[in-house]
Amino acid sequence: MAENREAEHVSTSESEQSDFIEPEIRRKDTEEPFINVDYEALEEYDSQPSGVIHELVRQCSHDDGKNLSSNDEISGGEEARSESEQASSDMEKVSLKPQELPEEELDETQTAEWRERKKHIFILSESGKPVYSRYGNEDKLVTIMGLLQALVSFVHDSNKDNIRCIVAGDHKFVFLVRDHLLLVGVCCSQDSPHQILHQLSYLYNQILSVLTHTTLNKIFKQRRNYDLRRLLSGAEKFLDNLLHMIDTDASFLLGAVRCLPLDSQIRDQIAQSVGQQAKVKDLVFALILANNQLVTLVRMKKYFLHPMDLHLIINLVNSSESFKAAESWIPICLPKFDSSGYLQAHISYLDEGCQTCLLLLSVDRESFFTLSECKNKILERLNKYNGLRAISDSIANSSYGIRQCGISDLRHFLYKSRSTAQFTSPEIEAPYLKPEEQERLFGLYLYLHHRIHMTDRPLKILYHVGQHETLLGWLTQGFELYAVFGPLVTKPVAIAAINKLLRWIKKEEEHLFILSSVTF
Amino acid sequence: MKSIEAKVVVLGSQAVGKTSVVIRYVGGMFSKAVSPTIGASFFTYKLTLNNYRMKLQVWDTAGQERFRSMAPMYYRKANAAMLVYDITSEDSFYDIKDWVSELKKNVDTPIVMCLVGNKNDLEESREVNVKDAQEYADSIGALFHETSALKNVGVEEAFLQVAQQLVKLYESSPNSGLYSIDLDQSSSSQNPDSSGGSFQLPPDKSSTANAAGSKCAC
Ligand SMILES: Nc1nc2c(ncn2[C@@H]2O[C@H](COP(=O)(O)OP(=O)(O)OP(=O)(O)O)[C@@H](O)[C@H]2O)c(=O)[nH]1
Numbered sequence: 193m194a195e196n197r198e199a200e201h202v203s204t205s206e207s208e209q210s211d212f213i214e215p216e217i218r219r220k221d222t223e224e225p226f227i228n229v230d231y232e233a234l235e236e237y238d239s240q241p242s243g244v245i246h247e248l249v250r251q252c253s254h255d256d257g258k259n260l261s262s263n264d265e266i267s268g269g270e271e272a273r274s275e276s277e278q279a280s281s282d283m284e285k286v287s288l289k290p291q292e293l294p295e296e297e298l299d300e301t302q303t304a305e306w307r308e309r310k311k312h313i314f315i316l317s318e319s320g321k322p323v324y325s326r327y328g329n330e331d332k333l334v335t336i337m338g339l340l341q342a343l344v345s346f347v348h349d350s351n352k353d354n355i356r357c358i359v360a361g362d363h364k365f366v367f368l369v370r371d372h373l374l375l376v377g378v379c380c381s382q383d384s385p386h387q388i389l390h391q392l393s394y395l396y397n398q399i400l401s402v403l404t405h406t407t408l409n410k411i412f413k414q415r416r417n418y419d420l421r422r423l424l425s426g427a428e429k430f431l432d433n434l435l436h437m438i439d440t441d442a443s444f445l446l447g448a449v450r451c452l453p454l455d456s457q458i459r460d461q462i463a464q465s466v467g468q469q470a471k472v473k474d475l476v477f478a479l480i481l482a483n484n485q486l487v488t489l490v491r492m493k494k495y496f497l498h499p500m501d502l503h504l505i506i507n508l509v510n511s512s513e514s515f516k517a518a519e520s521w522i523p524i525c526l527p528k529f530d531s532s533g534y535l536q537a538h539i540s541y542l543d544e545g546c547q548t549c550l551l552l553l554s555v556d557r558e559s560f561f562t563l564s565e566c567k568n569k570i571l572e573r574l575n576k577y578n579g580l581r582a583i584s585d586s587i588a589n590s591s592y593g594i595r596q597c598g599i600s601d602l603r604h605f606l607y608k609s610r611s612t613a614q615f616t617s618p619e620i621e622a623p624y625l626k627p628e629e630q631e632r633l634f635g636l637y638l639y640l641h642h643r644i645h646m647t648d649r650p651l652k653i654l655y656h657v658g659q660h661e662t663l664l665g666w667l668t669q670g671f672e673l674y675a676v677f678g679p680l681v682t683k684p685v686a687i688a689a690i691n692k693l694l695r696w697i698k699k700e701e702e703h704l705f706i707l708s709s710v711t712f
Numbered sequence: 713m714k715s716i717e718a719k720v721v722v723l724g725s726q727a728v729g730k731t732s733v734v735i736r737y738v739g740g741m742f743s744k745a746v747s748p749t750i751g752a753s754f755f756t757y758k759l760t761l762n763n764y765r766m767k768l769q770v771w772d773t774a775g776q777e778r779f780r781s782m783a784p785m786y787y788r789k790a791n792a793a794m795l796v797y798d799i800t801s802e803d804s805f806y807d808i809k810d811w812v813s814e815l816k817k818n819v820d821t822p823i824v825m826c827l828v829g830n831k832n833d834l835e836e837s838r839e840v841n842v843k844d845a846q847e848y849a850d851s852i853g854a855l856f857h858e859t860s861a862l863k864n865v866g867v868e869e870a871f872l873q874v875a876q877q878l879v880k881l882y883e884s885s886p887n888s889g890l891y892s893i894d895l896d897q898s899s900s901s902q903n904p905d906s907s908g909g910s911f912q913l914p915p916d917k918s919s920t921a922n923a924a925g926s927k928c929a930c
């Protein structure tokens with residue numbers, strides 16, 4: 193795609209070009225969004241646990257401190273090798289040529305299928321122990337993991353520096369070093385190194401969401417060599433599913449949430465029902481999800497739900513069948529909210545078909561029955577005012593087609609409202625129906641997004657003529673817009689079309705976005 | 713008629729079939745597609761037993777390692793514990809011993825225990841024989857049943873017997889922590905068998921007669 197460009201016109205943001213360090217502009221807090229859109233620089237994130245949860249827990253329950261202590265002793269097993277031994281033996285393995293290995297010991301990395309994967313993800317512990325690999329069995333990948341670890345520690349030890357990215361031919365190796373874990377993406381996909389870095393930090397947060405930063409610390413303080421897979425057993429599917437969503441759903445690329453289109457009155461009604469019926473001490477967030485989209489979010493006044501945390505919640509619901517069987521009560525850590533502890537989530541589906549999911553997140557570990565009662569009251573209200581019907585109708589009718597916008601030659605677009613961290617896009621239609629075409633379309637967006645947010649040369653508007661389509665990206669204080677036109681659309685035509693589209697979105701705004709924030 | 717509300721916790725290793733057993737009992741079915749439990753799932757089941765209306769609140773816990781530390785939250789208040797292992801996995805049977813010692817250490821109210829050997833339809837790959845399990849159950853004063861959630865064998869019986877023991881417990885020890893819904897508290901200790909030793913109650917198969925289960929979807 194990129195290599196086929198015939199013409200490209202670029203206008204750069206006039207003044208502050210050199211001021212941009214991070215691609216995402218820090219927004220001045222003008223009005224209060226319902227979701228917190230404080231885009232932290234990725235590097236900044238590793239902060240001390242902020243301890244919101246502990247602040248909130250007034251009355252510590254008895255076994256709070258016990259989480260993973262006494263009866264849950266960390267016994268990693270076999271290994272007591274010192275670090276250097278480990279590293280050197282890994283290096284030996286690395287130097288083995290594939291031909292020298294007997295047939296049956298050929299590891300997975302030798303298969304064509306494995307090698308041709310577009311996006312490999314490896315997660316390992318600081319000491320080089322495999323934690324996760326997107327493809328293939330981690331045990332078979334110790335060689336690669338050892339190599340990656342060696343690369344990181346070599347750069348670190350010799351230069352007191354961090355390795356960030358290696359480009360080798362079509363492949364990018366992107367490294368993210370976080371507390372106790374090393375995350376590496378090896379990709380020959382459209383994603384830019386910065387986008388991959390962003391994805392890696394999603395994965396890190398997914399692991400925190402399952403274990404908390406505190407637990408991770410505790411484990412690796414006790415045993416640098418701990419095999420984390422033991423504690424992550426069963427959670428691999430969250431990582432798998434997250435990666436799948438990252439590659440197919442623009443939410444993650446944009447750092448924004450898609451809302452279920454609803455009549456604004458109904459949406460308000462639903463939010464009110466939740467807000468009123470869930471007025472319970474220690475309840476921090478209450479939200480309804482349908483089909484990976486946000487229906488409503490009610491929050492404690494002081495606290496915001498970061499889009500990244502919301503994405504982890506969506507991923508959890510999306511990848512777990514078990515919530516469909518019964519009301520569930522699970523610990524979940526929202527790293528942006530408080531990476532040091534768990535919130536306790538009451539999760540239930542409100543409808544027979546298990547499409548509408550209610551989540552009540554509290555700091556009180558003993559509040560299951562209170563919340564269960566809230567759920568019943570909310571359900572009663574939603575039935576009474578036809579809220580559930582409206583939700584299921586909206587899911588059944590799919591959102592909207594591009595034709596409804598009434599703009600010829602516009603094939604598809606992504607529009608993100610930056611102040612609310614929400615986005616909208618039409619259903620995907622021809623000519624993007626085939627999976628490989630959808631992947632190509634997604635690649636176009638990755639490219640546009642990358643160009644617009646380029647660290648050293650951020651742009652305000654990008655007009656790009658490709659072989660199969662013309663692209664327009666536009667970044668302003670209030671929104672980000674990425675539009676895909678048919679070929680042969682001139683720049684003035686595209687700009688006119690975009691202005692028309694913006695008017696259409698404005699008109700539909702109430703339907704497509706959650707504009708008012710409800711608190712308990 | 714009096715009403716009793718009892719909390720039942722289902723414990724055991726990963727994939728032994730805890731959820732399948734509970735769904736078999738509460739929902740009357742078996743689903744091949746049941747997925748690993750995350751955190752814990754809550755079910756309720758109502759039944760009438762002798763002169764009691766009973767409501768069982770069943771906590772189906774997750775066997776995955778990372779949820780191990782959550783377990784006390786559920787068993788601390790439980791009146792009964794179903795300890796489930798998989799008859800085709802010796803390891804899962806040994807894990808029960810850890811659960812039992814943990815329960816003995818941390819639970820000071822009387823608790824009805826029931827050892828459940830699930831998947832007994834897989835006779836060909838059996839690793840735990842009935843005799844060993846029965847002996848172990850006796851040694852810890854637990855009930856014992858082999859079940860198959862798949863073939864619907866033994867599940868009803870196991871829960872029913874637990875319910876019966878709960879009634880006995882309720883009648884024998886007023887401090888059992890069993891929650892009586894009716895205001896009619898006065899007659900609760902008509903059987904002053906004050907030993908409260910529910911651990912030791914021998915299995916009693918005689919009075920399963922008028923048990924009628926009714927489902928409570930939640
Ligand atoms: N053959 C056979 N398979 C069973 C039986 N009960 C459960 N299974 C299977 O065992 C697997 C695990 O069942 P679950 O009910 O999810 O086990 P669990 O103990 O709840 O697992 P966790 O929630 O992860 O702790 C599933 O594939 C079930 O289909 C049984 O009675 N017979």
Ligand SMILES: [Mg+2]
Nearest residue numbers: 730731748749
């Ligand atoms: Mg289960």
